[in-house]
Amino acid sequence: MSDNNARTTGSPKGTRCVALVGPQSSGKTTLIESLLVAAGAIPKRGSIADGTMVSDVSPEARDRQMSTEMTPVRFSYLGDDWVVLDCPGAVDLVQDAQQAMTISDAVVVVVDPDEDRMLALGPLLKFLDAHKIPHFLFINKIDSDVHGVQELLAAAQRQSARPLVLRHAVITESGHITGYVDLVAERAYHYVENKASEQIPLEKVSDDTLADARRQLLEKLSAFDDALLEKLLEDVIPDRNEVYRHITREMQEDLIVPVMIGAAEHGHGIRRLLKALRHEVPTASATADRLGIPKGARVAQIFKTLYAPHVGKLSLTRVWRGTLKDGDELAGVRVSNMQEAAEPKQAKTAKVSAVLEGGIVALSKFDASKSGSILTETAVVASKTWPKPPKPLFTVAISAKERKDDVKLGEALRKICEEDPSLSLDHVNETSELLLRGQGDIQLGIALERLKRKFDLVVETHAPQVPYRETIRKSINHHARHKRQSGGHGQFADIRVEITPLPRGSGFVFTDNIVGGVVPKNFIPAVEAGLKDNTTHGPLGFNVVDINVRLYDGQYHNVDSSDQAFRTAGRIAMTEALPQCEPVLLEPIYDVKIYMPTEFTSRVQRVITQRRAQILGFNARAEWDGWEEIHVNMPEAAMQDLITEIRSITQGIGTYESMFSHYQELIGRDADRVVQTRKQSMEGAAHH
Numbered sequence: 001m002s003d004n005n006a007r008t009t010g011s012p013k014g015t016r017c018v019a020l021v022g023p024q025s026s027g028k029t030t031l032i033e034s035l036l037v038a039a040g041a042i043p044k045r046g047s048i049a050d051g052t053m054v055s056d057v058s059p060e061a062r063d064r065q066m067s068t069e070m071t072p073v074r075f076s077y078l079g080d081d082w083v084v085l086d087c088p089g090a091v092d093l094v095q096d097a098q099q100a101m102t103i104s105d106a107v108v109v110v111v112d113p114d115e116d117r118m119l120a121l122g123p124l125l126k127f128l129d130a131h132k133i134p135h136f137l138f139i140n141k142i143d144s145d146v147h148g149v150q151e152l153l154a155a156a157q158r159q160s161a162r163p164l165v166l167r168h169a170v171i172t173e174s175g176h177i178t179g180y181v182d183l184v185a186e187r188a189y190h191y192v193e194n195k196a197s198e199q200i201p202l203e204k205v206s207d208d209t210l211a212d213a214r215r216q217l218l219e220k221l222s223a224f225d226d227a228l229l230e231k232l233l234e235d236v237i238p239d240r241n242e243v244y245r246h247i248t249r250e251m252q253e254d255l256i257v258p259v260m261i262g263a264a265e266h267g268h269g270i271r272r273l274l275k276a277l278r279h280e281v282p283t284a285s286a287t288a289d290r291l292g293i294p295k296g297a298r299v300a301q302i303f304k305t306l307y308a309p310h311v312g313k314l315s316l317t318r319v320w321r322g323t324l325k326d327g328d329e330l331a332g333v334r335v336s337n338m339q340e341a342a343e344p345k346q347a348k349t350a351k352v353s354a355v356l357e358g359g360i361v362a363l364s365k366f367d368a369s370k371s372g373s374i375l376t377e378t379a380v381v382a383s384k385t386w387p388k389p390p391k392p393l394f395t396v397a398i399s400a401k402e403r404k405d406d407v408k409l410g411e412a413l414r415k416i417c418e419e420d421p422s423l424s425l426d427h428v429n430e431t432s433e434l435l436l437r438g439q440g441d442i443q444l445g446i447a448l449e450r451l452k453r454k455f456d457l458v459v460e461t462h463a464p465q466v467p468y469r470e471t472i473r474k475s476i477n478h479h480a481r482h483k484r485q486s487g488g489h490g491q492f493a494d495i496r497v498e499i500t501p502l503p504r505g506s507g508f509v510f511t512d513n514i515v516g517g518v519v520p521k522n523f524i525p526a527v528e529a530g531l532k533d534n535t536t537h538g539p540l541g542f543n544v545v546d547i548n549v550r551l552y553d554g555q556y557h558n559v560d561s562s563d564q565a566f567r568t569a570g571r572i573a574m575t576e577a578l579p580q581c582e583p584v585l586l587e588p589i590y591d592v593k594i595y596m597p598t599e600f601t602s603r604v605q606r607v608i609t610q611r612r613a614q615i616l617g618f619n620a621r622a623e624w625d626g627w628e629e630i631h632v633n634m635p636e637a638a639m640q641d642l643i644t645e646i647r648s649i650t651q652g653i654g655t656y657e658s659m660f661s662h663y664q665e666l667i668g669r670d671a672d673r674v675v676q677t678r679k680q681s682m683e684g685a686a687h688h
């Protein structure tokens with residue numbers, strides 16, 4: 001099949017890939033606009049307000065004026081091919097960012113020039129260091145009121161295990177940063193609005209400041225190189241190219257983090273960033289080696305799965321080794337109909353006939369492979385470095401507005417969860433609810449909009465029901481008789497049972513203590529079935545657990561007794577007896593560990609105490625400097641929006657892990673309220 005419009009994507013030198021990440025709203029999407037302008041790919045920056053940005057193209061992103069999914073954007077600069085992955089900063093959407101970082105050659109962490117907000121870098125830098133992913137820090141928005149770059153650097157350094165190496169000294173005029181000195185090149189620049197900076201004489205900056213900043217930079221580099229250290233000790237000034245070499249090597253090995261400054265919205269510091277990327281970001285094949293990607297003539301990796309209406313499943317894929325052409329085989333599947341995966345779509349057709357090493361493309365037909373899968377010519381290999389999805393923190397119950405859409409809904413949700421593996425589905429028998437679990441209300445809100453847009457599904461959601469249960473506190477002996485004489489055949493069954501409470505977790509136990517056949521053996525299963533019939537709705541309206549029902553006596557009639565009669569007697573026994581056994585509500589309790597930087601511990605403690613948490617202990621969080629962990633038992637009923645509140649008081653980075661622990665008695669006003677609500681909803685259901 002020949003397609004005259006199809007093109008080759010990538011350049012023979014190989015395409016390099018960089019993820020832009022960082023706290024929400026730090027300016028990543030704006031920075032991409034500026035990078036595209038500086039590279040000559042677009043004439044001017046689009047605007048968030050008008051929805052004319054190259055990235056953030058989905059309706060979900062446009063409506064919210066924030067990034068709601070990872071978006072690949074490609075451009076070339078001075079003959080090099082680039083794909084930049086614009087990642088959402090919202091904490092809910094961390095999975096997309098982690099997947100993007102995992103397949104990138106380097107990462108640019110974009111931050112606000114705000115000391116207090118540097119805390120939000122902690123979890124992100126931890127991820128980068130754990131995976132040894134080379135990264136830069138870009139301090140954005142330096143056009144706003146910046147108190148001092150050194151203070152910002154110090155605050156950021158507290159969040160980074162790797163030394164941060166500032167590459168610029170700033171030039172300040174009447175309190176504003178108007179330019180910078182490149183400490184390696186030893187050149188001074190004055191920012192020009194939306195244009196390349198203008199070189200100015202170095203005299204503009206004091207010698208002392210400059211010497212100081214330069215010494216700091218060299219000292220940090222020399223920690224990883226003895227020869228450089230020796231030169232410094234002997235006051236020998238290393239030459240410029242040598243310094244570049246050190247920076248490049250140490251950045252590529254994730255030993256240091258180069259720091260640059262700029263203002264995306266004004267085009268400041270953009271070309272400097274582009275040049276650093278050009279000279280310092282490793283190649284795709286170097287990254288493939290770092291990741292342990294198998295060697296081969298053709299190896300690729302799926303890093304994101306998308307379902308497009310009418311098209312089906314698309315697998316965004318990076319080509320790690322070799323060139324991928326139409327007609328080639330990957331994992332035994334013939335590759336065809338490759339589509340351009342990255343904005344902006346410059347060509348008339350999005351069709352691609354070949355992808356060169358390092359390039360990114362959307363494949364169809366790889367239905368059996370999930371994100372993370374490595375595809376060689378013949379096999380699918382699992383990735384060892386692929387980020388495991390975080391455990392769910394926020395849940396809604398979901399149902400189709402129209403009954404007839406139930407099957408369609410299940411199918412669509414499965415796809416939505418495959419697109420974003422930090423979402424999951426759970427069908428709970430006890431409450432008959434379908435639960436969509438994820439990372440927070442923002443993520444679930446976006447997922448519901450996608451359901452509507454991509455699958456034309458209108459759904460209803462509500463907070464999931466808490467699976468309360470009930471048990472009894474008092475033992476009782478009860479006599480139940482079922483007798484009916486109507487015309488010919490009558491009905492007769494008579495039983496005596498003893499009901500006793502059991503320890504938590506015992507469930508419902510039936511004991512047969514009949515001697516001498518007073519209830520014939522063949523009727524006993526029917527008695528047991530009758531006793532259990534209504535235990536899903538005990539006197540308080542919930543599932544009855546942790547009781548023993550002992551059948552110890554009874555009577556029967558030769559003609560009138562039957563399975564059906566004994567089953568009815570069993571039901572009668574429970575309905576009459578249970579209300580007299582002091583029924584009591586049981587609520588599910590979770591074992592929860594809440595994590596936050598130490599400065600937030602007391603505020604978090606206050607919040608969880610209001611949520612009936614029982615504190616079991618405080619600890620330093622293992623391997624997280626400056627973080628603490630509060631270990632609590634907490635009722636499930638108090639956990640629905642727990643993550644939202646924890647985030648709101650911890651700059652979005654506090655989090656928790658939870659596991660079901662046990663059921664516990666609930667009494668008093670809280671219990672009355674639960675029973676009351678249950679009664680109303682059951683009456684409501686009975687009316688329908």
Ligand SMILES: Nc1nc2c(ncn2[C@@H]2O[C@H](COP(=O)(O)OP(=O)(O)OP(=O)(O)O)[C@@H](O)[C@H]2O)c(=O)[nH]1
Pocket residue numbers: 022023024025026027028029030031048065066067068087088089090140141142143144262263264265266
């Ligand atoms: N003052 C100033 N504001 C900026 C700069 N860069 C971006 N902004 C503003 O910061 C806000 C967020 O910009 P985005 O580019 O959407 O930020 P983002 O990091 O992509 O946001 P998320 O993807 O939602 O995490 C917008 O209001 C921008 O106008 C800058 O250099 N200076």
Ligand SMILES: [Mg+2]
Pocket residue numbers: 028029030056066067086087088089
């Ligand atoms: Mg964005």
